[in-house]
Amino acid sequence: MERVEQTEAVNDRELVTRCQEGDESAFDELVQRHQQRALNVAWQVLRNYEDATEVAQDAFVSVYRHIGEFRGDSEFRTWLHQIVLNLARNKHRWWKRRGKAATVSLDCPLPTAEGELARELASPTDAPDTALAKGEYVREIHGAMERLPRKFREVLVLRNVEELSYEEIAVVLDCSIGTVKSRIARAREALRERMQMQR
Amino acid sequence: MKCDEIRNELSAYLDGEVAAPAREQIDAHVAECAGCRQRLEELRRLATGMAALPRLEPTPQFLAEVRARISRPEGRSHQVSWADVLFRPVWLKVPLEALAVIAVAATILVVQKPPARQDDFAALPSERRDESLAPAVDLEAPAETAAAPVPTASPEENLAARKIEEFADRREAEAKVLSEPEVASGRLAMEELKLAKDEVHQLPLPPQMAPAAPPAAGVEADTLTAGEVAITLTNLAAPAHVVIVHAGDLTIVRRQVATTAVRLGGRMLERPESQLNEGGRVVHTFRVQLPADQVANFANLMKPVSVQTRGGMIAPSAATSGTARGLGVYRSPAPATAAAAAKEKPALVEVEVRVVPE
Numbered sequence: 001m002e003r004v005e006q007t008e009a010v011n012d013r014e015l016v017t018r019c020q021e022g023d024e025s026a027f028d029e030l031v032q033r034h035q036q037r038a039l040n041v042a043w044q045v046l047r048n049y050e051d052a053t054e055v056a057q058d059a060f061v062s063v064y065r066h067i068g069e070f071r072g073d074s075e076f077r078t079w080l081h082q083i084v085l086n087l088a089r090n091k092h093r094w095w096k097r098r099g100k101a102a103t104v105s106l107d108c109p110l111p112t113a114e115g116e117l118a119r120e121l122a123s124p125t126d127a128p129d130t131a132l133a134k135g136e137y138v139r140e141i142h143g144a145m146e147r148l149p150r151k152f153r154e155v156l157v158l159r160n161v162e163e164l165s166y167e168e169i170a171v172v173l174d175c176s177i178g179t180v181k182s183r184i185a186r187a188r189e190a191l192r193e194r195m196q197m198q199r
Numbered sequence: 200m201k202c203d204e205i206r207n208e209l210s211a212y213l214d215g216e217v218a219a220p221a222r223e224q225i226d227a228h229v230a231e232c233a234g235c236r237q238r239l240e241e242l243r244r245l246a247t248g249m250a251a252l253p254r255l256e257p258t259p260q261f262l263a264e265v266r267a268r269i270s271r272p273e274g275r276s277h278q279v280s281w282a283d284v285l286f287r288p289v290w291l292k293v294p295l296e297a298l299a300v301i302a303v304a305a306t307i308l309v310v311q312k313p314p315a316r317q318d319d320f321a322a323l324p325s326e327r328r329d330e331s332l333a334p335a336v337d338l339e340a341p342a343e344t345a346a347a348p349v350p351t352a353s354p355e356e357n358l359a360a361r362k363i364e365e366f367a368d369r370r371e372a373e374a375k376v377l378s379e380p381e382v383a384s385g386r387l388a389m390e391e392l393k394l395a396k397d398e399v400h401q402l403p404l405p406p407q408m409a410p411a412a413p414p415a416a417g418v419e420a421d422t423l424t425a426g427e428v429a430i431t432l433t434n435l436a437a438p439a440h441v442v443i444v445h446a447g448d449l450t451i452v453r454r455q456v457a458t459t460a461v462r463l464g465g466r467m468l469e470r471p472e473s474q475l476n477e478g479g480r481v482v483h484t485f486r487v488q489l490p491a492d493q494v495a496n497f498a499n500l501m502k503p504v505s506v507q508t509r510g511g512m513i514a515p516s517a518a519t520s521g522t523a524r525g526l527g528v529y530r531s532p533a534p535a536t537a538a539a540a541a542k543e544k545p546a547l548v549e550v551e552v553r554v555v556p557e
Contacts, residue, residue: 031265035257043255056257060265141248159214160249166216185210188242195245 012076019067027067031060034077037162038084044157045088047146055091059083074171081162081172085154092150144194152187159184200224205235213242440494440550444501449483452554456485459500465489468549483554490545497550 012033018026038059043052062083070079145153158164158172169180205228211217212225229236258264286292446452457467468486489497 028262031262035261036254039257039261040254044252049255052255053257053261057261057265057268061268064265064269137244138248138251138253141245142252145249145252156249160246161252161254163250166211166214181211181216184214185207188210188245191245192241 013072016067016070016072016076020070027064030063030076034080035060037077038080041081041084041157041162042088044145044161045085045150045154046091051091051095052088055084055087058087062087075168078164078168078171081158081164081168082174085172089150140195140198141191144191144198147194148187148190151183152190155180155183156187156191200228202228202232202235205229205232206238209235209239209242213239213246440548442498442501442550442552444552444554446554449554452552453483453485455501456487456552459497460487460489462500463489463493463497465493465497465547485552485554487550487552488547489550491548492545494548494550 012030015026015030015033019030035056038056039052042055042059043049046052046055059080063080070076145156148156155169155173158169159166164172166177166180166184169184170177173180175183205225208217208221208225212222217225229239285296444452460466465488468488487497
């Protein structure tokens with residue numbers, strides 16, 4: 001896993017360099033490589049498919065326009081996460097000002113260009129009863145996360161969904177590693193309490 | 200380590216972010232403590248469940264849509280409407296804007312407050328009347344206490360209270376533009392207003408205001424001699440009169456002019472103008488509006504030392520004796536009856552007062 005990430009980082013650096021030199025195809029490759037990551041981070045924060053898509057696309061537009069300013073102090077995906085989170089926060093505030101909850105139920109099918117996207121919450125390798133129980137549990141987690149404060153949701157997505165290290169999360173959130181550590185611990189505790197309340 | 204300390208570290212322990220010595224302590228504690236072991240299992244299950252959260256697949260058009268967005272002019276993803284600018288966030292902007300509207304409305308109401316009218320004053324209950332604000336001219340006083348022909352025209356034109364209000368407004372405006380330091384201050388202007396009120400209230404009716412005979416035929420203008428300042432009263436072909444005052448203190452003269460004009464049912468018209476005369480001295484000019492039959496009384500109340508007219512100098516004793524007869528006092532013909540006097544309003548004429556420094 002770590003080797004894959006290292007290879008991905010090396011390739012990202014090459015693509016960024018080519019992109020900075022004006023290679024349009026390098027930018028396209030960067031988009032294709034990271035579009036799912038950007039879309040899912042935005043979706044976990046916003047819980048709205050259209051808004052998440054818009055935020056993810058705007059994030060790549062921002063990457064395109066500011067790629068010349070990227071100095072490579074951090075990994076490209078860390079920089080991308082920063083951009084996505086900032087745009088998602090702006091969108092979140094925009095909706096909040098209008099008193100609208102930009103959320104979607106887990107039961108609601110997701111619209112895509114190819115029709116409604118099926119949700120596969122359980123692994124196909126699980127036995128049916130285990131898969132059912134696991135699917136129910138993940139559904140509970142999904143619902144409980146929706147009621148978490150945005151800061152807690154962000155840090156849990158970065159750690160447990162995107163699997164970023166504490167150091168990378170500290171760069172993305174622009175805070176210390178100690179803050180990341182305590183925020184993750186408090187977020188997990190809050191999630192655990194909310195799930196107990198659901199039962 | 201105690202259970203509380205261990206549980207605080209369990210999250211980082213689960214992520215492999217605890218250094219070796221602490222990690223070994225946690226290993227040992229969890230092996231022995233069922234409660235902490237159960238908490239660790241819950242956290243591990245949560246982490247597994249979060250990793251299994253559904254992931255979205257971007258649409259095939261994702262890249263094309265990014266390219267389309269890049270080709271658009273740079274701007275905000277949301278168009279900002281006028282409602283956004285004016286009202287959002289609602290919890291902040293709406294209360295602030297409401298307060299601003301109330302403040303502006305209150306300011307307009309205060310600024311445009313109409314001057315007090317005598318009949319308004321009279322309408323107040325007696326216990327609420329402030330006698331210090333009452334008009335100086337007592338219209339109901341017996342004739343013997345008002346020796347001078349105090350204007351008897353309609354009350355609306357002779358309300359001293361109203362004139363004082365106007366005078367205050369004019370003085371505040373003057374204080375902003377005049378160069379004299381003593382009148383440039385609004386505070387001093389208001390003190391002056393207070394003095395003016397007192398003066399109007401306390402000013403005794405002078406003997407010069409006794410009814411005067413019509414001017415002698417052929418006399419165009421007259422000289423008065425009395426008091427401390429020199430006044431030239433000129434009857435021009437135009438309806439305006441010119442009074443020239445030689446004085447050292449502009450502020451005192453201005454106050455005297457304003458007070459006297461109000462006392463006689465007139466008012467100051469314009470802010471003073473200042474200009475250099477041929478001798479290089481500053482001449483200040485006021486304009487007052489007076490009932491036609493009060494022009495001479497106005498000159499008398501200014502306590503003139505002498506008045507120069509086109510008719511030449513007239514003996515000082517004529518003024519100091521308290522008679523204005525034969526001095527070219529301009530007054531309307533006496534009304535035939537008291538009823539006619541009550542109905543007839545004396546015409547208002549403009550008088551220019553020029554103050555020449557001594």
